[in-house]
Amino acid sequence: MHDDWKSFATDLACSRCGAVRGLGEPHNLCDCGAPLSTRYDLAAAARELPRSALATRAWDLWRYRELLPVQRAAHRVGLGEGMTPLLELPRLSARLGGRRLLLKDESQNPTNSFKARGMAVAVSRALELGLGHLAIPSAGNAGTALAAYAARAGLRATVFMPRDTPRVFADECVAHGAEVVLVDGLIDDCGRRVAEGKRARGWFDVSTLKEPYRLEGKKTLGYELAEQLGWKLPDVIVYPTGGGTGLVGMWKAFGELEQLGWVDARRPRMWSVQASGCAPIVRAFAAGEEKATPWKDARTFALGLRVPAAVADFWMLRALRESRGTAIAVGEDEIARAGRELAEQEGVFACPEGAAAWAALSQPESAAALGDAETIVLFNTGGWYKYAEGWHRVLGL
Numbered sequence: 001m002h003d004d005w006k007s008f009a010t011d012l013a014c015s016r017c018g019a020v021r022g023l024g025e026p027h028n029l030c031d032c033g034a035p036l037s038t039r040y041d042l043a044a045a046a047r048e049l050p051r052s053a054l055a056t057r058a059w060d061l062w063r064y065r066e067l068l069p070v071q072r073a074a075h076r077v078g079l080g081e082g083m084t085p086l087l088e089l090p091r092l093s094a095r096l097g098g099r100r101l102l103l104k105d106e107s108q109n110p111t112n113s114f115k116a117r118g119m120a121v122a123v124s125r126a127l128e129l130g131l132g133h134l135a136i137p138s139a140g141n142a143g144t145a146l147a148a149y150a151a152r153a154g155l156r157a158t159v160f161m162p163r164d165t166p167r168v169f170a171d172e173c174v175a176h177g178a179e180v181v182l183v184d185g186l187i188d189d190c191g192r193r194v195a196e197g198k199r200a201r202g203w204f205d206v207s208t209l210k211e212p213y214r215l216e217g218k219k220t221l222g223y224e225l226a227e228q229l230g231w232k233l234p235d236v237i238v239y240p241t242g243g244g245t246g247l248v249g250m251w252k253a254f255g256e257l258e259q260l261g262w263v264d265a266r267r268p269r270m271w272s273v274q275a276s277g278c279a280p281i282v283r284a285f286a287a288g289e290e291k292a293t294p295w296k297d298a299r300t301f302a303l304g305l306r307v308p309a310a311v312a313d314f315w316m317l318r319a320l321r322e323s324r325g326t327a328i329a330v331g332e333d334e335i336a337r338a339g340r341e342l343a344e345q346e347g348v349f350a351c352p353e354g355a356a357a358w359a360a361l362s363q364p365e366s367a368a369a370l371g372d373a374e375t376i377v378l379f380n381t382g383g384w385y386k387y388a389e390g391w392h393r394v395l396g397l
Contacts, residue, residue: 005073008045008066012036012212015315023069026129028210035209035312037252038069038216042259051262054227059083061117061220067256068121069216075128077153079110081120082220086228086377091345095362100375102234103348104225106382111172113351113382115145117221118214118245122206123149125213132156135203137190139242139303140169141382146206147176158203160190165303168386186298188308208243209312215252218245222253225377226263234268235373238361240353240381241272241281241327242307244316251319269373270325272316273360275300275335278308281316285327290314301390302335302352304381326369330359336394338362342380352387354380 012021016034021027023038030036049066057063061082070076085105093101106114123146126134133156136146143159150157157178161170162185170180183190194205209215226233233254239247247270257263274282278298284291294309310316320327330338339355341362342348350358357378360366370376384391 006066007069007071008040008042009069009071010039010041013039015312023071026126026131026204027212028205029311035215035315036212038212040067040256042256046260049260051227051231051260061120061217061224064220064223067223068220069213070121070124071128075124077124077127077149078120079116079148079152081109081116081217083224084108086225087346087348089346089378092341092358092362096370096376097367099370099373101378102376103346103378103380104221105348105380107351107354107380107384111141111145111148112386113141113145114218114221114246114379115141115382116149117217118142119145119149119206119217121217122211122213123153123155126155126204126206127153131204133158133201133203134206135194135197135201136160136206137187137194138169139187139306140165140386141304142208143178143180144169144172144176147173147178150178151176156203158201160193162186162190166386166389168388186306186308188294208245208310209248215245215249218249219253219256221246221379222250223257225250226253226257229375231263233263233266234375234377236271236370236376237268238271238273238357238376238378240302240305240356240379241274241316242304242353243310244272244281244312246379246381247272248312248315248319251323267323268377270320270323271360271369272320272325272327273356274327274329275302275305275356276329276331278306279329280309281313282327282329284313284317285320290317292317300335300352301332301387301394302356303387304351304353305356328360328363328366330356330363332394334359334363339391340395348380349384350380351382351384352390353382354378
């Protein structure tokens with residue numbers, strides 16, 4: 001462990017009403033029902049932490065440890081997460097008029113998805129705060145990440161999954177020693193089961209943005225992008241959006257990076273991508289609304305996008321508008337086409353959510369939205385193999 005471990009985290013603040021909470025005890029949502037967000041003494045960090053200090057550090061997300069909430073090295077729970085490759089996509093770039101197109105491949109994280117980032121930090125803080133039993137509703141990848149990191153930390157985990165989730169996700173959770181409960185319904189139904197059981201079972205809810213620390217792990221996506229691109233942010237980020245932690249986390253990261261003096265004030269335009277069978281953020285963005293109405297009868301084989309209602313809908317919509325971004329829905333056929341193109345043209349067999357990002361960007365009408373953008377980053381949030389049954393079906397293999 002690092003003997004120079006330090007965190008500049010100071011407290012938590014509500015993303016809506018601004019109420020402040022301390023770091024010394026566990027918290028879920030603010031009393032007003034909105035997510036809490038970790039704040040840092042960024043002025044002190046700017047004085048004491050030059051970005052050149054990163055040069056000798058390990059290539060994982062903990063290289064940014066001063067800007068993460070874990071207070072002591074002994075509480076860090078890690079499996080090698082972060083610093084995933086940023087791949088050039090030269091053949092697909094040609095489809096965009098020669099713009100530089102890059103793909104951040106999160107499938108190379110532990111447990112095969114970007115969920116490892118959030119769980120590494122959330123479970124580390126759970127250990128630090130003395131929590132013993134964590135519970136989560138999951139469409140798949142968040143559950144497997146929680147199971148793995150809880151096992152690493154010696155904590156108990158209970159995962160609620162929709163019954164139609166591919167079996168490989170549940171098997172992986174069980175292999176890590178987690179309790180898995182299959183629910184007839186969608187992820188919001190699983191979330192209600194977690195909430196109902198909190199008092200009876202004594203577990204702590206680590207649902208998306210219902211605790212503050214998964215967001216901090218996800219924000220390292222933004223730190224890494226900046227560092228991998230020589231501290232110059234891309235013009236456009238195309239991100240598949242379910243619960244929205246990654247999108248909100250990156251937007252938070254860019255503000256912190258500017259205050260640290262590590263990047264300038266220019267921000268990427270954030271594009272949120274959803275499936276047409278479950279697109280509450282796209283609908284709300286188009287209507288100019290500040291919150292999203294829950295989506296009825298949500299359907300898509302991109303299970304991470306099958307989120308009918310997100311607790312941070314207002315936060316996502318705020319980031320999209322502040323960045324002058326947009327929100328795009330893509331159909332199942334478009335996701336399938338895009339998945340095949342990524343695999344055949346660039347050697348990246350993405351998860352359906354990652355394929356959805358390319359599907360959105362490659363739509364003819366997206367060219368106008370790109371404007372004068374020169375550098376575009378797509379996110380592949382996970383690996384393909386856990387979705388093998390779905391891919392087999394939609395690609396006719």
